[in-house]
Amino acid sequence: MEAKAASTPATGGAGCSVTAEETEKWMEEAMQMAKEALENTEVPVGCLMVYNNEVVGKGRNEVNQTKNATRHAEMVAIDQALDWCHQSGKSPSEVFEHTVLYVTVEPCIMCAAALRLMKIPLVVYGCQNERFGGCGSVLNIASADLPNTGRPFQCIPGYRAEEAVEMLKTFYKQENPNDLKDYWKYLEDSRLAYLMMICTPYLLMEQLPQKPLDLISFSKNKCITRNTRRFSV
Numbered sequence: 001m002e003a004k005a006a007s008t009p010a011t012g013g014a015g016c017s018v019t020a021e022e023t024e025k026w027m028e029e030a031m032q033m034a035k036e037a038l039e040n041t042e043v044p045v046g047c048l049m050v051y052n053n054e055v056v057g058k059g060r061n062e063v064n065q066t067k068n069a070t071r072h073a074e075m076v077a078i079d080q081a082l083d084w085c086h087q088s089g090k091s092p093s094e095v096f097e098h099t100v101l102y103v104t105v106e107p108c109i110m111c112a113a114a115l116r117l118m119k120i121p122l123v124v125y126g127c128q129n130e131r132f133g134g135c136g137s138v139l140n141i142a143s144a145d146l147p148n149t150g151r152p153f154q155c156i157p158g159y160r161a162e163e164a165v166e167m168l169k170t171f172y173k174q175e176n177p178n179d180l181k182d183y184w185k186y187l188e189d190s191r192l193a194y195l196m197m198i199c200t201p202y203l204l205m206e207q208l209p210q211k212p213l214d215l216i217s218f219s220k221n222k223c224i225t226r227n228t229r230r231f232s233v
């Protein structure tokens with residue numbers, strides 16, 4: 001069942017609010033970004049960061065294109081928003097604290113942690129991310145009590161969820177030239193990917209293991225562990 005945008009404004013932290021009309025407008029653009037990702041053989045996720053009714057950052061998944069496992073739509077959008085702040089002479093902290101993220105799929109654990117650290121107050125998303133979701137599906141990075149890790153943020157889930165799910169199904173039905181074997185190689189070749197995708201959940205929960213790092217793939221069964229080589233940073 002599709003969630004409807006509220007007829008009255010939904011409010012996040014720092015007095016940030018969105019109306020049904022705003023949600024419809026910006027989520028349509030996010031859906032177009034997701035379709036663009038699908039056309040480019042990327043996981044179909046798209047997002048926009050909106051500050052004072054202006055798009056200051058937008059992104060789609062670029063993992064396959066860049067061979068970089070951290071280039072999720074939200075991370076691309078954050079980079080663009082930081083560039084916008086620098087070019088506009090505005091304080092990133094002031095901008096991010098009054099910015100709303102619209103994204104077609106629930107942010108993963110890595111992206112939810114980044115949004116929390118950037119102090120984004122409100123996230124509107126489409127479908128749940130049952131394997132990697134950081135806003136409640138697997139871990140609730142968005143609202144957990146995690147000292148010294150930014151600020152909790154509000155989520156409005158379910159807007160055009162069925163459409164987002166159908167795009168994901170289309171992607172996984174087609175042949176992906178960057179198969180799972182290559183995906184693991186991307187992770188092994190990128191220390192940044194390791195740090196962000198493996199260590200972030202442990203660091204936020206203050207449970208960094210005292211042994212060679214395990215590669216954690218969060219799923220409906222909570223975790224599947226793959227041992228990986230020890231590395232230094």
